[in-house]
Amino acid sequence: MLLFSTRKVITTLLLLIIAYSAVIAQQLTGRVYENQTGKPLIGAQVTVEGLDVSAPTRRDGRYSIPVSRGEYFVRVTMPGYVTYRTLIRFGVVDYQLNISMRVSSDLTQEETEVGTRDANTRTYTDTPVAIDNLKIEQFADAFGQLDLSQLLHFVLPSFNSNRQSGSDGADHVDPSVLRGLGQDQVLVLINGKRKHQASLIYLFGTTGRGNTPTDLNTIPVAAIDRVEILRDGASAQYGSDAIAGVINIVLKSSTNGLKVNTNHSITDQGDGFSQNYSLHYGKALKNDGFFDVTADYMGRGRLYRPSYSAYSEVPRAKFGDAKVNSYSVYFNTEAPFNRQKKLFFYAFGGIQSRGTDANSWTYEADNERNIKAIYPNGFEPRILSQIWDGTFSVGVKTKTNNAWNFDINNTFGQNQMHYTVANTLNASLGANSPRSFDAGGFGLLQNVTGAHLTRKFRNGLRTTHVALGTELRVEDYYVFAGEEASWKKYPNAADLPGGAQTFPGYRPDNEVNAVRTNLGAYADLETDLTRSLLATFATRFERYSDFGNALNAKVSFRLKVNETFALRGSASTGFRAPSLAQSHFSSIFNDVVDGASFEKVLAANNSSITRALGVQPLKQETAINASAGAVFKPNTNFSLTVDGYYVSVKNRILLTGDFSEDDPDLAKYLKPLDVKSALFFTNALSTQSYGVDIVGTAFSEIGEKGKLETMFSMNYNHLSLGKINTTASLAGKEEYYFSERDQSYVLYAAPKYKFNLTFALQQPKFNANLRFIGFSKIDIKSHGQDDQGNYISNIYNARVISDASVGFLLKKGTRLIIGCSNLLGTYTNNHNPNESETGGMYESVQMGYVGRSFFGKLRFNF
Incomplete structure (x- = not known):
């Protein structure tokens, strides 16, 4: 009986196992x-x-x-x-x-939407110009960067973004450059629609000084499907700002339910703890529609890299990265109006609220700006910013094969920064001074309304794509003042300085509300002249309400020599309109040089100071772009592209150096403002740059189910500066107008060369990644000068860093990734902090000053 029961149990278990296995x-x-x-x-x-x-x-x-x-x-x-x-x-x-x-020759598994009006068939190696197309999830999962600008910095050699420290607003919005040009010389799109710029303008000796950036980090990485980077002048196609190229951020459009991501990292010094949590949900709608939404939180702790004890007195005791907390929600949706699926409604957008907290320069106890009754041991002010950024786009479009397609769209965006200065004082108020101040801030609104027509014409195996369109853009830039005590100098017997130390608030005199409109129209033709030769022609006219007209053109080609080899090239003109901030921003702010703190005025372009000095109203930057390249793709497992380029920019808008009160031409204007020096925006000089981009990818089979992807990319870039455009009244003062030190920040906005070598191993339940990133030597001029009056160089030698990670599929829909960034803990060279722009041992160059960090990620799919 017992034996029968045992057999019955075993049989039952076997049947259950078989059924379960089925x-x-x-x-x-x-x-x-x-x-x-x-x-x-x-x-x-x-x-x-x-x-x-x-x-x-x-x-x-x-x-x-x-x-x-x-x-x-x-x-x-x-x-x-x-x-x-x-x-x-x-x-x-x-x-x-x-x-x-279906064949598309796309190295990155997705078709591109920039650089060509034929978005349905032209891809990475099919296009007549260089395009990077990055599947973001691939790199976000494999490596430790949590925000978009840093992720791109360590993936793309032609793109550079370094976190700043001690640079006021730049501590809160990372500067980013493409091919070594300015932050405002690259156009950013979301789903092919123009994104608004940040309202910030960089003021200190940082990459992009005097530029108005686009804040890439306002969009959470978890909401992004891919990023397309057009590395070619495109003003004739997309308008102002596209001198260096175009970055198109494509939002996710998934329909596969809920995904939860968690990311954590910390440095080997135990600081800079970062955490990121995101919820992503995609749902299919009727008739091939979709709705996709992402909610994201990202927090980054403070990171300190204090100076060596060899320097007895340092300008900053707490040099390092700012603390950040950001909350974001982004969505993307599209749905047809009927079952025929020819007329579609679409919308996308999102908001982000980001709070940042950055340490500034140290004020010793005996500093004239300190009140010992408040800070007996001195103080270290903190600059806090509250950044609000939002965008919303809505449109209607058609999708037909043999008729004109239209796309009618309206995109609205706003960016605002509001400053608070904490752990500081207004010395002119004495012991009664508050320790925290509302310093005011600024904002930018942009609305773009566009109508676009496209059509494909077929003639046998040849096709022609025609695109026509018009856009109306309205921009509103504003500055709002801080509380009175943040900027005012109150009467006091000791004649102590006023305002919040380290960051005086904006004054009522700085307030502005400037509006301008821009009307643009374009025509674009792309055609197969023969079975082997593709040619494109584009032209665009724009009229600005504040400075005039701009007309640009572009031609490009792709010649298919044979099935494995093609040549391509382009030539175009380009332009960038001066930003409203460059035209209207003014401020009195605090600077520290060689340990001395003093006020300086940034005079608006239309101020009494600039007019007295003969400074002309800002005009557009103009550019000439040319490129030539080759594509080699012998099979589906290997491809190589090589693209050379030349960019000449005339009348670049930059921020001048300081003109001191010692100059009699300026003293009468500076004395009433109680400041020591003045600077202003001007069309300072022309630049020429040339370089080459190399991108290669190879795939190989590993075992029965594995794949190894090897990716190599490199950028070499050389920039030269032309003659400085001084005014007649400032002739002979070129050193103050744009010094050799200021020039070094333009020349080394990007390394001379940068390369990336990545190995990615993929198995069904396991993956591993290893990459090496190399940076060339960089020469940043310090504040110090030698006996001949030449600026001393702070040399940052060439460096190579390595990153690694491994991933495991733990169970259904759950994946764990662990890794290390900067495996060997490599740092840039260190220098005397008293002679650096940052007040620390390092400048914000190459891979930065974070050092080694460890990260872990969990991915849950439901």
């Missing part, structure tokens, strides 16, 4: 092949979304993935082919799915 252990199998030739595709990545499991195809194009019962999307990606995606319902038996892939 439910959870069935296989998704099939073959992936090219649609034109039928040949198997090796190394195509087949992913079951929601389960977060994937496998590459083998030499015969076949694949096999264990799955569980349910409904999932299957996605197949392959460099050089258009991504395939379909919905599959898994039952209790194996499922076979054979997939035909």
